[in-house]
Amino acid sequence: MITLYELAGKNDLRFSPPCWNVKLSLLYKDINFQTVAVGFSEKNKISFSNQQLVPVIKHQKGFVFDSWNIINWLDENFDNPKLFINETSKNFSYFLYLWTSRQLLPVLFKIIAHEIPNILEGDDLDYYIITREERIKGSITKFKPVISDSILKFRKLINPMRSLIKKNGYISGTRPGIEDFIFFGNFKWVYTCSTCKLLETEDEIYQWYKNIHKIFNIETY
Numbered sequence: 001m002i003t004l005y006e007l008a009g010k011n012d013l014r015f016s017p018p019c020w021n022v023k024l025s026l027l028y029k030d031i032n033f034q035t036v037a038v039g040f041s042e043k044n045k046i047s048f049s050n051q052q053l054v055p056v057i058k059h060q061k062g063f064v065f066d067s068w069n070i071i072n073w074l075d076e077n078f079d080n081p082k083l084f085i086n087e088t089s090k091n092f093s094y095f096l097y098l099w100t101s102r103q104l105l106p107v108l109f110k111i112i113a114h115e116i117p118n119i120l121e122g123d124d125l126d127y128y129i130i131t132r133e134e135r136i137k138g139s140i141t142k143f144k145p146v147i148s149d150s151i152l153k154f155r156k157l158i159n160p161m162r163s164l165i166k167k168n169g170y171i172s173g174t175r176p177g178i179e180d181f182i183f184f185g186n187f188k189w190v191y192t193c194s195t196c197k198l199l200e201t202e203d204e205i206y207q208w209y210k211n212i213h214k215i216f217n218i219e220t221y
């Protein structure tokens, strides 16, 4: 049995983008797994991995951390269905992983930074405020004046994905696959942690986001 250590907030809310990417990959491959909730202030739970971030998976022979490494490990160690159907899909997925972590999530952070405290409590809340305010050298409310600009910027930034989704239904093609799972985490983060109307409800990407929920029956995860 695989154990996925993932970030959790108040009321056991699971909101971490890379943890969601891994979870969708596990569901897609129909791998038996359990999850362990890790609060921001509960690094002791993942100390066996000798680093501080989730997702981490523990398997019979050891552990793997970082969503990209985990996805690769899962595909190498569990057969069909394959996440990467060929090298091209692997390369495009890697691009999406880098684009998400380096470009998209930082824009989204500016939109939801001030709302994340609503889903945290106790030491986790203190940890979030202290570490993030240190990182951005200011208050987590400092981006509030640029929220509407950031939303417009984000919607435009993801235009190529919108075109793909419009054309095929999913990024991977006519059915969801790893490319969709990596992109999904962005939206799950925003909609779980904030009240922000990131996408218009008529936006094809919004429909795509809802479809992924239905297909994987993930409301409860």
Ligand SMILES: N[C@@H](CCC(=O)N[C@@H](CS)C(=O)NCC(=O)O)C(=O)O
Pocket: 007, 016, 017, 018, 019, 040, 052, 053, 054, 055, 065, 066, 067, 068, 101, 131
């Ligand atoms: N590149 C890593 C990013 C991991 C990461 O930043 N995880 C965040 C949650 S989204 C975390 O563990 N944060 C804990 C902290 O800030 O202390 C991946 O894709 O797994």
